[in-house]
Amino acid sequence: MADLSSTIAGIKSPNPFWLASAPPTDKEYNVVRAFKAGWGGVVWKTLGEDPPVVNVSSRYGALLDGNRGLIGFNNIELITDRPLEVNLREIAAVKKAWPDRAMVVSLMAVMTEEAWAGLARRIEPTGADGLELNFGCPHGMCERGMGSAIGQVPEMVEQVTRWVKNATRLPVIVKLTPNITNVLWSAEAAKRGGADAVSLINTVNSIASIDLDAMAPTPTVDGKGTHGGYCGPAVKPIALNMVAEIARNAETHGLPISGIGGIGTWRDAAEFLALGCGSVQVCTAAMVYGFRVVEDMIDGLSAWMDEKGYRTLADFQGRAVRNVVNWNDLNMNFVTKAKIDKDLCIDCGRCHIACEDTSHQAIRILPGDGKRLFEVVDEDCVGCNLCAHVCPVPECITMHPQANGLPYLTWPEHPGNPMRVQPPQAAE
Amino acid sequence: MSGVHGAAPGGALGLDRDLVSPFTALQAMAESSRCLYCYEAACVTACPTAIDIPGFIRKIGTGNVKGAARTILDANIMGGTCARACPTEVLCEQACVRNKAESEPVRIGRLQRYATDALFTAGVQPFARQAPTGKRVAVVGGGPAGLACAHRLAMLGHEVTVFEARAKAGGLNEYGLAAYKMVDDFAQREVDFILSLGGITVKTGVALGRDVTLTELRQDFDAVFLGLGLAGTNTLGVEGEDLAGVVAAVDVIAALRQKTAPPVELAGRRVVVIGGGNTAIDAAIQSLCAGAADVVLAYRRGSAQMGATGHEQDLARTQGVVLRTWLAPRAIEGMGGAVTAVEFERMVMEGGRLIGTGERVTEPCDVVLKAVGQKLVAGGLDGLALAGGRIQVDGHLATSLPGVYAGGDCIKSGEDLTVQSVADGKAAAFAIDAYLKA
Known part of the structure; x- marks a missing residue:
């Protein structure tokens, strides 16, 4: 059985599955249940200075598919609404009872050194393993100059990181907001400030839906709504990209990353680990299904690693980073074509109509024996994959x-590029 | 096929219990999400009325349930009955591509019922009539073909009078389908819905040949549609057919549907049903519902040759009907003028021909229900050309007489199904409209 133990910024956990700073990690009761279920660590829901915030009634919005499967989720909840002292006492108790689990504490404060350093110093004696600076919350707290209001300004990210690092011996993870134009600016700022790791992504600014009867955003608070933080499966591609950008960027390469964003299965987690993450953080999947989902995350990841011959996470951690390149580094001479397995085909016609209406008219219909025969016209197929994605049968397309025997040729070298940096070697 | 999908829980059917429970909103949503929204979908091709099935299912999925019902009813005004009575297992659902990989089609019939029920419950008439044309059309027969024709003609702006021999319109939907397929007086609710369009007058108790002739109708109206159905029943042609207790299955079904006394007592009796179509199955199951002690359905050929689908046969078995095949009736035995048994000859298929083996099998019984097909009653047709015992029509459903069209079971079209009759009635309406505007 594979060894799933994880170490990130010096913080150890028996497996890489942590619960993200969010409602599931708001108090001792939940966190103990999570540890009993097998979670490797938690990031305790963000602490702030007293007096505690007050939350509104009705807090979550959801994007569901036709069968009420959850695609995306959003919230307008603020940080912990319990007194600091209560949280600190519970953190200490839980860490003492579960010494092998990662206990990271999230914190947020206004833009003063006194506030940030003060909070960090209060947290340190709990025995927590690390701190996570919440620079991401995109609703409510940002209107008070906190959360994403700090995370969106690289200079402030750097400054706060430095203040906290100076105030504590604990490892500091900086949680980044995706609500920016370029995540590298804040990641680099965190590194300059001395961050031991970054975690990302925080939630994406969003309106989950409009209630067409109330004519108001959801979640609706007495007839009004506000933008909230979007998460769940829908944001995973956004998160993967931002993680990859940091992992392959020269200035931030090697900076430990705790991956967050739409992770609901072991496979999702493996993808983040392959992009260099040292741990992953989960919230939505736990909120939808309960803490028990970690069982298959552990079991599935372990089985997959055994199958692949990976003994430890390090064996595949970051393996995909080198294959994430700029578009300009792709091979223009590579050609792939779709192929339809006529035996697996169930004759739905979706590949045809998708290609016919919206792509390259490269799938023709021939009369077949009892069912239509769908055939790819190789001359017209550009290898776009659309048919493979819309086909309802796995492995059918x-x-x-x-x-084709052609060399690796990038766009900057391509003869069709009027700005090409070097002409291709002419074939005599 | 195993079991009866969606059968109402609790085992035995009753005369007033739904054969298939209606979908809840949650079931409809889950099932609609299974539809792959196929391009040029096979299910549409398999439907005689060519309902845009992927289109209406998508509308259910988006919450546009009334729009779904309109899509259905625009193609098939009796989409409500067809959702209940169609042998979907050999039509749309048989063609569903979900069968290929999963052996489990999208439950199109139940989704169709969900959508049409929602519209009926809301009391919405989604169609409007075009400007009046001043033309008048007589429709003979208030069954599925006649009403479908009348509805489309009325939509096209014509004035329609429907002549119906029986006391109620609806035809076999009202008199011929098993009660458990049409609970809560659905056939009449559907008739009311169709008539609520306006422009259609129904005259019941008027029979062609008895109360009115085709010649008169041609004089009084601009066009005539004949949706006569098959009012006569075939006989077995064996000795003893006149014994007490030997009756036509359709008469028993009609009486059970009308909640009147059946022509023969069923409670506690041993019943033999002769035939292999849906009428035979309906009669057999309903006999059990009505209290028959045991019911044997005997058919002269094998299961595969039965007109009733495998699904219907399974349903009969599940309800306790004993299906016996390769038995042809040779004589009905009686005592004191009442039936006591049916004598069958065991049959075999040899060289593609059905032949008797000479072996005799006797089935004791108190009641014999004949379900060996219906035939056209040609009274009042005034020289209209027939073909193969049905009214002869061309590709536009025009008969041998100008301005006279026909459809439904009284012509030889596709299957003898409600859905086929509706398809005929709609097609004839467009043909009549073209004739009237020519």
């Missing part, structure tokens, strides 16, 4: 790279 597969993509096949075509050997």
